[in-house]
Every structure is written in structure tokens, then in C-alpha cells.
Amino acid sequence: MxxxxxxxxxxxxxxxxxxxxxxxxxxxxxxxxxxMYFHTPTDIASGEVPSSTNFRLGGLVTTGSVDRDPDSLNVAFRLADCDHEVQVQYSGILPDLFREGQGIVTMGYLDDEGTFQAQQVLAKHDENYMPPELAERLADETGHSCEPFKPVRAGYDTGYDS
Amino acid sequence: MLPALGDMALAGATCVCVLQILFAVQAARAPERYPAAPALLNAMVSSHLLLIFVAYCAMSILFVQDAFEVVFVAQNSHVELPLAYKLSAVWGGHEGSLLLWMLMLAGWTWCVGRFSNNLPTSTRAIVLGVLGFVAIGFLTFTLWTSNPFDLQFPVPESGRDLNPLLQDPGMVIHPPLLYMGYVGFAVAFAFAVAALIEGRLDSTWARWTRPWTTSAWAFLTAGIALGSWWAYHELGWGGWWFWDPVENASFMPWLVGTALIHSLAVTDKRGVFKSWTVLLAIVAFGLSLLGTFLVRSGVLVSVHAFASDPERGLYILAFLTVVVGGALALYAWRASQLKPETRVAIISRESALLLNNVFLVVLAAVVFIGTLYPLVVDSLGLGSMSVGPPYFEALFIPLGLPLVLLVGFSATLAWKRSKTGPVLRAAALPAAIAVVAGIALWAGIYAARGAMALVGIVLGLWAIFAALRDLWLRARSGRGVGSIPSSLWGMSLGHLGLGMFVIAVTVVSSFDVERDVRLATGEVADVEGYQFRFEGTRPVEGPNYIAERATVTVLEDGAPITTLYPEKRRYRVQQDIMTQSAVSYNPMRDLYVSLGEPMGSDAWSLRLQYKPMMRLVWLGTALMMLGGFIAALDRRYWRATRSASATASGATAQQVS
The missing domain is CATH 1.20.5 (Single alpha-helices involved in coiled-coils or other helix-helix interfaces)
Structure with missing residues (x-):
């Protein structure tokens, strides 16, 4: 027993x-x-990101860069952080809060030409929202606070050099 | 005036709580010296509820009066906001939602005081003392770090308005239901602490705890389902579960709570798994606390929110440590006193329920790791990462489906020791029906695509037919349908709902079709045999927004079946743009249309979706919730409590002497 x-x-x-x-x-x-890792345009420029693996890319939509194809749902825009820009290609409907100057996160991969092929575009439901990872890097150690990005709607122009 | 009243009510409630705890300690130590203890404790609990209710009403009136001198009102309301949303805006932000939490906790505590006259005085004192301690944690947190009655000067002319996303009927009732669930687990927690302190946990204890826990679980189920329903309709893009940290925060206590109600059944019927049940009760409440705080303090949106308001973050950590850490320490010290009354045989209902618990707890761990690991890694500065839905799906399919298989054996497996033969014989018919009907459904409607889909459908049907068989067997052996006890009704309904849910989730995730299209007026797009004809848009005006409303005619084989009116709204105050989707549904499918953006001339982008069996997801969860409530009503708990209380107090007296 x-x-x-x-x-x-x-x-x-x-x-x-x-x-x-x-x-x-x-x-x-x-x-x-x-x-899935999160990267910024600067990470891509410094070659830290392998091509054709999926990752999340965060940045601010560069003003004046949004280019919609009138006959399809293709849209191209650039995402920027303080120092660099990345060309992004997307096909589909953009979220309601997608607008120029807005901080967004995209998910996708980098193709051979260095264009980011986005499969998903996310914008948070807050116009002042910035991805935390991005907010951290915008106030980076170089002291370059990227101030021009912040008053997003106050007539900011693309007058910065990369 | 009103803000001061609210402040005073909260401060008064804190004082009452302190008294309640001090007195509870005295009464628990020497119950025979305080014959009036139950009445006195009830009076304290009632006045606590009254004070919180006053504070809550003061806040609601402030919202109705547009009292923008109150910071919280100014941040979450606006003159133009419809009245119903002004009232629900009370819980639309962090501070006010704490008020709701405290109101619910006070309400549950009052119910425990009111409906547990049969508890021995000492147990009752400990339970009410623990609940008072939890309440005091929330009261001081509110008063120190997040007072909803804080004033500001100068007074702004207008408020910032309630986030348009929250202006939806689903959002009005979702948080209260969710909180009812979270707070309800506080009762189970308090009972667990009482069991540990008294070193006594028997069937009577389990019978006291079960109805509270089961109804808390049912509320939580309803809350989560409504949140999902809200996301489906209001976020505008047809997703209903995103494995978002905020959702996971409520899902973890649900999984552990599900394990808890099953393990309580074993403790009730067989007197085993005692310390495990107590541990589950502690963990379920700990996760509820974690969930509330994580979501409402903004920790999950960004780990750095901790840094932005260090006071709040530190308080949260300290409170969690004291409550959960204290309970776990007590557990480590006392759990060895909770001895099992018997052994567990391999083939028995209790062993099947143990297996159920293992799977549920492992699933909760999977969610916990996927939700919190990225936060920890990020806060340690090791890089930013996330795990997406594929991680959770990859694990929930292999770990969740065995659970559904187990569910079908729940009622035919006997307690104590079961013979395999009769169980398998009873399983044969429902299993055969499930396989045949499953294959028919899978091949007939969904063209036999995807082997995993077949597995999900068959297992879901198995759970449904097994639950029906349980009811039928009971009705046949007893005196007809009327003789079925509500606990069996509850369990069968819950399992039936689970089966329906599993089928629906399998079908909708395997066979849904989504198309993004660009349509000019008069153009037609085809999705799964349905034609969507875009008839153009026209401007409409709502109470606090303006919108473009599109007209989309849906045709099936050329014949119109319905007309849908999706909208693109712009809320005037915050200037937010919102997608208001339009859905046509029947049990077999949802047709979901949302409006994208204008594409020049008279064309718009639209997202068209065919989502098969989407309604059954909600119906299944509704049945689970209903099952929970019905089970909690079983006469056995309430009647047994009364007759058992005499023997239980006799037992305590013996222990004391």
C-alpha cells in the first residue's frame, strides 16, 4: 500500500x-x-540592423514626405529621428492618427535597397504620443534634444540636415 | 464645497478602516470577549461603504456640473459631452477609476459582512480585517498620490474632453465589470489569509469561499469579454484580441482565477489541494492588483512612467510587496498546517482537475513572461523588444487544446476513484458526434482547409456535446430537468460556452478574409461571395463630433441583403479622428466595413472583412459568465453554510480548548 x-x-x-x-x-x-527588437533610423544608418529580418521601426513622420499613390493603397513616407531618415513603403489603410510629424511605430523588414517594407503601421491614440523608446533616444546623450520635432503642428519645416 | 466633501469622505473612510482593522485584530484574538463584534464590524463596514459612496457621488455631480476647477474633471470632460458619458467619465482616468475600485471593494466587503452571519466570529473578523487593509492601501494611495478632488487655479474655461475612444456604451460598463472581478478576488484572498492564520481549512471553508470566488470570476469574464467587444467595434479595425499588455493584465488573473474555482471544488468535495488552493487565491488577487496598477498607472505603456511619477510607482511596489509578500510569507509559515484529508488516485475527478490546474497555471505563466519580460529587459537597459501575438498563439494552441479535451470528462469522472470503462463508454457518443459534425462543418462550409482548424472544431464540439450529455444523464437519473442542481447547470453552461468559444476562435482565426480596397462611388468589391457597393459619403453631425458617413450596400449573389453606414468622425474638442465601423451579423458570419481615408475625387479607401462565427465568440463568453453566476447560486453553498456553521464553530472550540 x-x-x-x-x-x-x-x-x-x-x-x-x-x-x-x-x-x-x-x-x-x-x-x-x-x-522583435525595436530600432530607430539611426540604428539602421549605423548598420546595426540585419536586412530581411522583421523588427519594429519607430520615428517621426517627416513633414512633406508622405506620398500616396492615387490609384492604389500604396503609400510612401520617411521616418526620422534626430539624425537620420529611412524611406518606408506601405500598402493598406493608415491608422487614424497617422499624420506628418506624428511619432509612429511600424513593423516590417528592410529590403536590399534600404527601404523599410512595413507590414503594419501603428499610431497611438494620443497626439502627443511618442514611442517611449524613441522619446528616450530623442533626449539623447549628445544633448541634441530634437526640439524642432516637439511642437509638431506649429509649422515645423524639414529644415534639418541629416 | 463638493470637492471638500469628497476629500473629507475619503479621509473619514480611512479613519473607519483603521478602526475596523484594529478592532478586527482584537476580535480575532479573543472572539468570546466581544460578543457584539459582528454587529460592530458590520456597522463599520456599512459606514465605510456610505462614505465612499458619498465621495463617488460627489465626483459624479462635479462631472455633471462641469466643475473644471477640479483637475480630474477638466482632464476628462467637456461641456458638450453627453450626460451618460459624463457619468462614466468618472472612471475614464486613473484617479477616478481608483474611486470606482474603492466603491466596489466597499460594496463587496459590505456583502461579505451582510451574508456571512454564519461564519465564526474570529474568521469573520480576519476576513473583514484583511479587506479593510486592502481598502486602506487604496485609500492612502488615492489621497497621497492620485486625489481625484485636487483643485486647480486659474480655473480653465473648458475641459479637455473624454478620450473619444471611451465614448462608447461598451466602455461605459466594461471597467465596472472588470473591477467587480478584480475586487471579488480580494474576498477569496481574505478568506485564504483567514485560513492560514487560523490554520484551519476544511470543506466548510471551501463552501464559504466558492460562491464569492465564482461570482468574481463571472464578473471578470464579462469584463474581459466586453473589453474585447469594445475593441472589436470601437478601434475600427476588426481585431478583438491583440495580446496587448493591457489585455494580458486582465487575462492573467482570469486564468489563475479559473484554476482557483476548479481547485476550490476539489478542496470542497475531497479536502485535498488545500495549500494549493490558498496559494492560487493569493496569486489571483496579486495578479488583479498588478493588473489594476499596471494599466492605470501607465507602467505598461512605458516602463519610464515609473520614473515620471516615482511616488506612484514606489507606492505601488510597496503596497504589492506588503499585501502579496506578506500573504506569501504567511503561506510559507503556515501552509504546512493545511493537511490533506485523503489521497488522490490517478484516475479520478480530482486528478483531472489537478491536470486542469497545471495547464491553466502554465498558461498564466506564459502570459506573464510574454508581458513582463520585455518590460524588465527594457528597464534594465538591455534593449527594446517585444513578443507579438505569434508567441502567445504558438503556446496557447498546444497548451490550451488539451484543456478542452479534459473538459469533456469533467462530470463522468467520479470523485475519489473512477473506473476507466464507464468513463470511456460515456465519452463514445459525444466524441463520435463531435468528430462527424466537426468534419462535416469543416469540409462542408470551410472547404477542408487547415488541419489545425479541424482539431479546434472537433474539440470544441466535443466540449459542447459532453456538457449536454452531462445534463441529460443527470436529468435521466434524477427526477427530470428540474432536479438538476444549479452547480451542474453552471458547470455545463460554462463548458458549453468554452466549447463554443473554441470553435468560434478557431474558425474566425483560420477563415477570416480581410481586403483593403479603394472604391469610387458606384464601384463594387467582392469578398467571399459578398459584394460591397460603395454609394458615396455625406456629412452628418453628432452631439460632439462631425462625421463623414458612407453608405455601403452589401449584396449576396446580386441581391442586396443589407446597407451599412461606416463613419469617419472628428471629435470637436480634441480634434481626434475616429473610425466608426459598421457591422452586419448573423451567427455564421460578421461583415465588417470600416472607412479608411478619402483618396481624391469621390473615392475612399475601405477595409472590408468577412469574419465567420464572430458572434459565437461573444455568445460563448456570455455563456461562461452565465454559468459562473448560476453555479454561485447553488443552494448547497447557502444552505450548507447554515447547517455547517454550528459544527464548524464547535470544531474551533475544540481546537481552542
């Missing part, structure tokens, strides 16, 4: 270990596969 009780408990523990172990293995694999 005692023996079976013990064996039973061992069977239980073994079963639990199998389930939890399998879950952990699955989880770590899924985690590694779906981990």
Missing part, C-alpha cells in the same frame, strides 16, 4: 515535470522566434 502510494506520487511528479518541461521548451522556442 505504501509502495503504491509512493509510486503514485512519483508518477504524478513525473507527469507534472513532463507537462511543465514541454511547456517551457515550447515557450522558449516561441519566445526566441517571435522576439
Amino acid at each position: 505504501k509502495m503504491t502510494a509512493r509510486r503514485q506520487r512519483m508518477a504524478w511528479i513525473a507527469l507534472l515535470l513532463v507537462v511543465v518541461g514541454a511547456a517551457a521548451a515550447l515557450a522558449s522556442a516561441a519566445f526566441r522566434e517571435n522576439l
Whole structure:
């Protein structure tokens, strides 16, 4: 009787270990596969970002850069941080809060020509929103605070050099 | 005047809470010395509820009066805002939502005081004392860091308006339901702490705790489902679950709470898994606290919100540490006293429920890691990253489907020790129906695409038919349908709802079709056999917005079946643009149209979606919720409590002597 009780408990523990172990293995694999890093245009310019892997790109939509194709849903625009710009290509409907000067996050990959092919464009529902990662880098250690970006609607022009 | 009244009410409630805790400690120590303790505690709990209610009403009146000298009102309201939204704007922001939280906590505490006359005085004192402690944490947090009654000078002429996204009927009732769930777990938590302190946890305890926990779970289910429903209709793009950290924050307590109501059943019926049940109750409430704070303090939008308001962040951490850490320390110290009353056989209902618990807790861990790991990595400065929906989907399919398989065995497996033969025989018919009907549905309607879809459909049908079989078997062996106890009705409805939910999720995620198109007036786009004809747009005016309203005629095989009116709204105050989608639905499919942007001349971009069985997602969750409420009403808990209280107090007396 005692023996079976013990064996039973061992069977239980073994079963639990199998389930939890399998879950952990699955989880770590899924985690590694779906981990997506966030980058800025400066990261891309410095060559830190491998091409044709998916990542999230954040930046501000450069004023005057939005170019819509009148006959399809293709749209091209540039995303900028303090120092660099990246050309972005997207096909589909843009979110309501997509506008020039707005901080947005896109998801996609960098093609061979250095254009970011976006599969998803996200704008947060707050006109003053800036992706936190971007806000951090805009107030970066160089002291270049990117002030012109901030009063976004106050007639900011593209007069900065990259 | 009103802001001062609100402040005073909150301060008064804090004082009452302090008294309540001090007195509860005394009464728990020496219940025989305070024969009037229950009445006195009830009086304190009632006055606490009254004071919070006064504060809450003061805030609502301030909103109705457009009292913009109050910062919180100015930030979340506007003269033009419709009355219903002014009233619901009370919980539209961080400070006011705390007020709602406290009101609900006071309400639950009052109910516990009111409906637990049969509890031994000491248990009752501990439960009310713990609830008072939780309330005091929230009261001081509100008064110190997020007082909704703060004034400002000069008084602004107008408010900043409620975020247009929150101006929706779904959003009006979503937070209160969610909070009812979160706060309800506080009751389970308080009962768990009482069990640990008294070192006694028996079937009577489980029977006291079960109805509270089950109804909290049902509220949480409703709250999450409504949030999802709101996202589906209001965010405008037809998604209904995004694995967004904010959603995950409410999903984690739900998963652990689901495990808790199942493990409570075992503790109730068999007197085992005691310390596990207590641990689950602590964790469920801990995750509820974490969820509330994470969402409302802005931690999840950005880790740096902690830094932006260090006072709030620190308070949150300290409170979480004291409440959850304290309870866990108590657990480590006392849990060994909770001895199982019997052993668990391999083939028995309790072992199946243990397996259910393992899966649910592992799923909760999966969500926890996916939600919090990126935050931790980011706050340590190791780079910014995120894990998207694919991570969660990759894990929920293999770890969630076995649960659905288990669900079908729930009622035929006997407690204590079960024979395999009868269980398998009882499973044969529902399993056969599920396989045949599943293949028919999959091949007949969805053209046999995707093997995983077939698995999901068959498992969902299995859960449904197994639940129906349970009801039928019970009705046949008892005295007809009327003899089925509400606990079985509740469980079967819940499992039936789960099955429906699983089928619907499988179908909608496997077979939905989405097309972004550019349409000029009179042009037609075809989606899955439905033709959408764009008839142009015209301007319309709402109470506080202006909109372009499009007319889209939907045709099936050339015959018009419905007309949809999606809108693009611009809210006047915040100048926000909002997409208001239009949906035509029946049980088999939703047709979802949202308006993109004007594309020059008279053309617009539109997103057209065909979402099969979308309605069954909501129906399934509604059934789960209903099942929870019905189960909580079972006469056994209320009647048994009454008869058991005498023996229980006798048992305590014996222990004491």
C-alpha cells in the first residue's frame, strides 16, 4: 500500500515535470522566434540592423514626405529621428492618427535597397504620443534634444540636415 | 464645497478602516470577549461603504456640473459631452477609476459582512480585517498620490474632453465589470489569509469561499469579454484580441482565477489541494492588483512612467510587496498546517482537475513572461523588444487544446476513484458526434482547409456535446430537468460556452478574409461571395463630433441583403479622428466595413472583412459568465453554510480548548 502510494506520487511528479518541461521548451522556442527588437533610423544608418529580418521601426513622420499613390493603397513616407531618415513603403489603410510629424511605430523588414517594407503601421491614440523608446533616444546623450520635432503642428519645416 | 466633501469622505473612510482593522485584530484574538463584534464590524463596514459612496457621488455631480476647477474633471470632460458619458467619465482616468475600485471593494466587503452571519466570529473578523487593509492601501494611495478632488487655479474655461475612444456604451460598463472581478478576488484572498492564520481549512471553508470566488470570476469574464467587444467595434479595425499588455493584465488573473474555482471544488468535495488552493487565491488577487496598477498607472505603456511619477510607482511596489509578500510569507509559515484529508488516485475527478490546474497555471505563466519580460529587459537597459501575438498563439494552441479535451470528462469522472470503462463508454457518443459534425462543418462550409482548424472544431464540439450529455444523464437519473442542481447547470453552461468559444476562435482565426480596397462611388468589391457597393459619403453631425458617413450596400449573389453606414468622425474638442465601423451579423458570419481615408475625387479607401462565427465568440463568453453566476447560486453553498456553521464553530472550540 505504501509502495503504491509512493509510486503514485512519483508518477504524478513525473507527469507534472513532463507537462511543465514541454511547456517551457515550447515557450522558449516561441519566445526566441517571435522576439522583435525595436530600432530607430539611426540604428539602421549605423548598420546595426540585419536586412530581411522583421523588427519594429519607430520615428517621426517627416513633414512633406508622405506620398500616396492615387490609384492604389500604396503609400510612401520617411521616418526620422534626430539624425537620420529611412524611406518606408506601405500598402493598406493608415491608422487614424497617422499624420506628418506624428511619432509612429511600424513593423516590417528592410529590403536590399534600404527601404523599410512595413507590414503594419501603428499610431497611438494620443497626439502627443511618442514611442517611449524613441522619446528616450530623442533626449539623447549628445544633448541634441530634437526640439524642432516637439511642437509638431506649429509649422515645423524639414529644415534639418541629416 | 463638493470637492471638500469628497476629500473629507475619503479621509473619514480611512479613519473607519483603521478602526475596523484594529478592532478586527482584537476580535480575532479573543472572539468570546466581544460578543457584539459582528454587529460592530458590520456597522463599520456599512459606514465605510456610505462614505465612499458619498465621495463617488460627489465626483459624479462635479462631472455633471462641469466643475473644471477640479483637475480630474477638466482632464476628462467637456461641456458638450453627453450626460451618460459624463457619468462614466468618472472612471475614464486613473484617479477616478481608483474611486470606482474603492466603491466596489466597499460594496463587496459590505456583502461579505451582510451574508456571512454564519461564519465564526474570529474568521469573520480576519476576513473583514484583511479587506479593510486592502481598502486602506487604496485609500492612502488615492489621497497621497492620485486625489481625484485636487483643485486647480486659474480655473480653465473648458475641459479637455473624454478620450473619444471611451465614448462608447461598451466602455461605459466594461471597467465596472472588470473591477467587480478584480475586487471579488480580494474576498477569496481574505478568506485564504483567514485560513492560514487560523490554520484551519476544511470543506466548510471551501463552501464559504466558492460562491464569492465564482461570482468574481463571472464578473471578470464579462469584463474581459466586453473589453474585447469594445475593441472589436470601437478601434475600427476588426481585431478583438491583440495580446496587448493591457489585455494580458486582465487575462492573467482570469486564468489563475479559473484554476482557483476548479481547485476550490476539489478542496470542497475531497479536502485535498488545500495549500494549493490558498496559494492560487493569493496569486489571483496579486495578479488583479498588478493588473489594476499596471494599466492605470501607465507602467505598461512605458516602463519610464515609473520614473515620471516615482511616488506612484514606489507606492505601488510597496503596497504589492506588503499585501502579496506578506500573504506569501504567511503561506510559507503556515501552509504546512493545511493537511490533506485523503489521497488522490490517478484516475479520478480530482486528478483531472489537478491536470486542469497545471495547464491553466502554465498558461498564466506564459502570459506573464510574454508581458513582463520585455518590460524588465527594457528597464534594465538591455534593449527594446517585444513578443507579438505569434508567441502567445504558438503556446496557447498546444497548451490550451488539451484543456478542452479534459473538459469533456469533467462530470463522468467520479470523485475519489473512477473506473476507466464507464468513463470511456460515456465519452463514445459525444466524441463520435463531435468528430462527424466537426468534419462535416469543416469540409462542408470551410472547404477542408487547415488541419489545425479541424482539431479546434472537433474539440470544441466535443466540449459542447459532453456538457449536454452531462445534463441529460443527470436529468435521466434524477427526477427530470428540474432536479438538476444549479452547480451542474453552471458547470455545463460554462463548458458549453468554452466549447463554443473554441470553435468560434478557431474558425474566425483560420477563415477570416480581410481586403483593403479603394472604391469610387458606384464601384463594387467582392469578398467571399459578398459584394460591397460603395454609394458615396455625406456629412452628418453628432452631439460632439462631425462625421463623414458612407453608405455601403452589401449584396449576396446580386441581391442586396443589407446597407451599412461606416463613419469617419472628428471629435470637436480634441480634434481626434475616429473610425466608426459598421457591422452586419448573423451567427455564421460578421461583415465588417470600416472607412479608411478619402483618396481624391469621390473615392475612399475601405477595409472590408468577412469574419465567420464572430458572434459565437461573444455568445460563448456570455455563456461562461452565465454559468459562473448560476453555479454561485447553488443552494448547497447557502444552505450548507447554515447547517455547517454550528459544527464548524464547535470544531474551533475544540481546537481552542
